[in-house]
Amino acid sequence: MALAQRTGRSRHRLVLLALTAITLLTVDLNGFGPIESAQRVVRDVLHPVTSLAATVFSPVGDAWNSVFNYGDLEAENDALRAELEAMQGAIIRGEADTETLRRLLAATELPYVDDVERVAANVVRGSVGNFDDHVITIDRGSREGVAEGMAVVTGAGMVGRVERVDNATATVQLISDAALFIGARLVATDDVGLGHALPGESGVFVIDRGLDYPDTDDPALLPEIGTAVVTAGVSSYPADIPIGTVRAVERSSDEASMRVEVELSTDVDDLHFVSVLLVDPPEEFQLDPVVPATDAGLGVDPDLLEPEGETEGGDE
Amino acid sequence: MTFLKIGAVLLVSIVVQLTVFVDVRVADVAPELLALVAVLAGFLAGPERGSTIAFGAGLLWDIWLPTPLGLAAMAFATVAFAIGSIEAGLFNDTRGQVSALAFLGTFASVLGYALLGEVVGQRGLVDIELLRVALIAGLLNAAIAPVMVRPMRWALRGPMTFGRPAPTRA
Numbered sequence: 001m002a003l004a005q006r007t008g009r010s011r012h013r014l015v016l017l018a019l020t021a022i023t024l025l026t027v028d029l030n031g032f033g034p035i036e037s038a039q040r041v042v043r044d045v046l047h048p049v050t051s052l053a054a055t056v057f058s059p060v061g062d063a064w065n066s067v068f069n070y071g072d073l074e075a076e077n078d079a080l081r082a083e084l085e086a087m088q089g090a091i092i093r094g095e096a097d098t099e100t101l102r103r104l105l106a107a108t109e110l111p112y113v114d115d116v117e118r119v120a121a122n123v124v125r126g127s128v129g130n131f132d133d134h135v136i137t138i139d140r141g142s143r144e145g146v147a148e149g150m151a152v153v154t155g156a157g158m159v160g161r162v163e164r165v166d167n168a169t170a171t172v173q174l175i176s177d178a179a180l181f182i183g184a185r186l187v188a189t190d191d192v193g194l195g196h197a198l199p200g201e202s203g204v205f206v207i208d209r210g211l212d213y214p215d216t217d218d219p220a221l222l223p224e225i226g227t228a229v230v231t232a233g234v235s236s237y238p239a240d241i242p243i244g245t246v247r248a249v250e251r252s253s254d255e256a257s258m259r260v261e262v263e264l265s266t267d268v269d270d271l272h273f274v275s276v277l278l279v280d281p282p283e284e285f286q287l288d289p290v291v292p293a294t295d296a297g298l299g300v301d302p303d304l305l306e307p308e309g310e311t312e313g314g315d316e
Numbered sequence: 317m318t319f320l321k322i323g324a325v326l327l328v329s330i331v332v333q334l335t336v337f338v339d340v341r342v343a344d345v346a347p348e349l350l351a352l353v354a355v356l357a358g359f360l361a362g363p364e365r366g367s368t369i370a371f372g373a374g375l376l377w378d379i380w381l382p383t384p385l386g387l388a389a390m391a392f393a394t395v396a397f398a399i400g401s402i403e404a405g406l407f408n409d410t411r412g413q414v415s416a417l418a419f420l421g422t423f424a425s426v427l428g429y430a431l432l433g434e435v436v437g438q439r440g441l442v443d444i445e446l447l448r449v450a451l452i453a454g455l456l457n458a459a460i461a462p463v464m465v466r467p468m469r470w471a472l473r474g475p476m477t478f479g480r481p482a483p484t485r486a
Contacts, residue, residue, distance in 0.1 A: 009364060010362070010364040010367070010400070013363075013364045013367060013368065013397075014393065014394070017367055017368065018390060018394070020371070020386070021371070021386040021387075021389050021393070022386070023386075024375075024384075024386030025384050025387060028384040028385040028386065029384050029436065043379060043380070046327075049327075053331045053332075053334075053335045054334075056335075057332075057335045057336045060336055060339070060340065061335075061338070061339025061340060062339075064340045125334070125335075125338045128337075128338060128346075128380050128381070129346070129348075129377075129380075129381050130345055130346055130449045130453060131382075131429075131430065131449075132382045135382060164382075179440065199440075
């Protein structure tokens with residue numbers, strides 16, 4: 001009898017906890033402000049403790065990495081990699097068609113990326129759990145002007161976007177996350193499309209929306225392998241941030257659109273320093289008429305078609 | 317007092333998870349320390365109090381995870397309840413059995429977290445990597461469990477300041 005009562009009480013407790021969890025899930029998924037604020041307060045309060053602990057425990061991590069990750073070569077590799085990435089970024093930026101870029105920027109009223117105010121940040125940690133591989137935490141937050149949606153870059157190019165901001169830290173969603181969509185421009189052809197990382201293939205970004213395959217098989221109309229890809233002026237981020245270089249161009253399965261694979265210019269697996277571009281993303285972003293090529297009959301220029309309703313997707 | 321001690325264990329666990337286990341990983345998988353706290357709470361404190369402590373551990377972990385608040389809390393509480401509901405006579409508090417429970421509980425917690433996440437629309441949690449992650453995290457927690465069981469037993473000992481006294485196992 002007593003056992004049955006205890007079991008019943010335990011079940012009631014579990015039901016109560018489950019209902020609480022469902023309520024929290026529902027309100028959090030709907031972006032309920034007070035819940036987000038409460039989480040931010042907890043993270044901010046514990047930030048000094050975790051910072052101190054990170055300093056205290058850093059020898060443990062270093063020792064582990066030195067044994068299992070050949071850490072004694074890490075510092076040298078990092079320095080060389082940073083130098084190489086900076087050079088690659090400079091080359092890609094140099095390839096950008098300045099006039100076209102200025103025209104795009106004028107249309108979108110976004111400042112040129114070199115003029116953008118930015119704040120440098122240290123990467124304080126990578127993923128904390130086992131299901132957030134494409135996330136880093138940086139030591140700059142709202143008190144330095146960092147806000148959600150801002151672009152994060154290195155000298156080599158695009159790193160990701162600010163996902164969550166606390167007072168002293170911010171979480172960055174890396175460009176290697178297939179869920180992060182970015183408006184991209186092929187410098188060689190000036191075509192603009194929407195791309196994302198290729199799941200399961202490190203360092204590869206694919207533009208698979210918004211690019212029409214040329215009606216003729218003239219290779220001159222296709223972007224050359226190795227040419228630059230940068231952020232588009234119509235994206236949520238400042239224009240002309242290097243994304244990478246064209247690795248492969250192919251016709252999509254629908255036969256009418258183009259699929260471009262891009263080799264990312266930044267190695268996001270091993271970041272130590274980044275910069276946040278202090279440009280607020282637009283409130284509502286719409287990719288300039290991306291009419292699915294499949295909607296157009298053969299021989300019909302999709303640009304001549306009227307867009308129907310809102311464009312699906314966006315930069316986010 | 318017990319409430320404070322449990323809070324201290326949770327605080328130390330989250331700090332260690334956020335600092336040490338960011339680097340210390342095996343095959344790119346980190347131990348799930350908060351899940352281990354939840355499993356041990358279910359084992360040592362029974363289904364009622366254990367599930368409540370596990371819920372708190374999951375909620376704390378949720379604050380740092382990119383998934384919505386309540387996901388880990390729900391998974392951990394359910395696993396702690398299941399472990400706490402196992403007939404007490406089946407298990408003694410031996411090192412081997414604690415490790416075995418830690419492995420099974422962590423494995424179930426990781427799977428439960430990912431499956432619940434998919435249910436609420438969090439894509440990318442259930443894939444071919446899930447079983448590997450759950451398996452390695454379970455093994456790592458099994459290795460840590462004999463160490464972690466001591467502070468958990470300490471935290472659950474003594475008069476309670478909320479609820480009923482915990483029926484800790486001898």
